[in-house]
Amino acid sequence: MVQRPFRGLTGGMAASMAEDFVLVAGNPVPANASCGYLEVSPKLKVRYGLFPAQGNVRGTVCLLQGRGECMERNFETIRNLTERGFQVASLDWRGQGGSPAGNGGLRHGHVTSFSHYLSDFTKFMTEVVLPDCRPPYIMLGNSMGGHIGLRVIARHNWFAAAVMVAPLVDIPSTRLPRWLKILIVMAMTSLGLGRLKVPFHGSRLPVAEDFAKNPLTTDRTRFMRNMRLWQEAPQLSAIAPTVGWVNSALVSCRKLRSLNDTTPLRCPALLVLAGNDTVVANEAIQQFARYVPGAVTLSINGAKHDILAEGDTFRDQFFAAFDAFVADRLD
Secondary structure, eight states: EEEEEEEOOOOOSSSETTTTTEEOOTTTOOOTTTTEEEEEEEEEEEEEEEEOSSOOOOOOEEEOOOOOOOOOGGGHHHHHHHHTTTTEEOOOOSTTTTSSTTTSBBBOOOOOHHHHHHHHHHIOOOOOOHHHHSSSEEEETHHHHHHHHHHHHHHHHOOEEEEEEEESSSSOOSSSSSHHHHHHHHHHTTTTTTTSBBBTTOOOOGGGGGGGGGOSOOOOHHHHHHHHHHOOGGGGBSSSSHHHOOOOHHHHHHHHOOOOSSSOOSEEEEEEEEETTTSSSSHHHHOOOOOTTEEEEETTTTTOOOOOGSOHHHHHHHHHHHHHHHHHOOO
16 A cells, blocks of 8 residues: 655646646645555555545545546535545545556446445555544445445444435436346346447537536536546546446446345435436435435435535535534534
8 A cells, every 4th residue: 555645736737736636727635635545456456535634533534436536526525524624535436536447548437346346445444544544434425436335334334424425226217218228238248248338328528518418417617627627637537337337336236225124224324315316216215215224315406416516505405414414423
């Protein structure tokens, strides 16, 4: 394991390197951050970051990012948490963000099984968070990160509380029926086509004109900030998912939905739904909470999928819920 302290900007370009953080205009790195690399297998390592709390330390928030995200994309949320007195620990999932990928260029974050994410996070907890970060531990998972987080807290009792933002519990039905999507993905994977990107899914980096129809946020300023990050640092992107990734997600979703009242979560979990979500299935999240002890839901009406990158009205509602939910678990 190699850990490198943050030492500031190394150049004056629009996208600059701060050790292994990439900075773009309008997206400053949280104060006193550090990043390093964790070897998760003999041939693979992942990038992680530690962000100190401001003032008295109340505990540590483990931020589990969504598919295609990176720590830079979440700098604003990390600052919001450190300002609340939390240290933040996060990692870029294998094949995305600053975690190296073997094939270079624009990437798709391909995995053959979500068990790889679970083992990577377990290693991150046991080798970085538990030895070096202040308890109590709070989990904050976003989308795919929320899915992984739910599977983690079904196994481990590391966390005092968990807050999952629009967690992936199942995919929604859209123009194609859900059953037909599953059939196509399974067939393509079985034919050895798992590394292909999902058919008809856009594979270019976002541009300003995409804002009007984007499924993630109604906030133009945050959309443009994230767009600049991908445009100026395309090496951080993980664009269209692969067929194999989708198949792995569906398999893991079935395992998650198999939990019931005989397998309660190891800590209380708040599942926050985006009222206008078209990326994950809200009804599946609600059903999960009805049948799995320890889970409760809250809906933020009008928000799109990426609540943490939404407008202030929606983000303020989220953080009010976050603060209230974790307050009683910090004593």
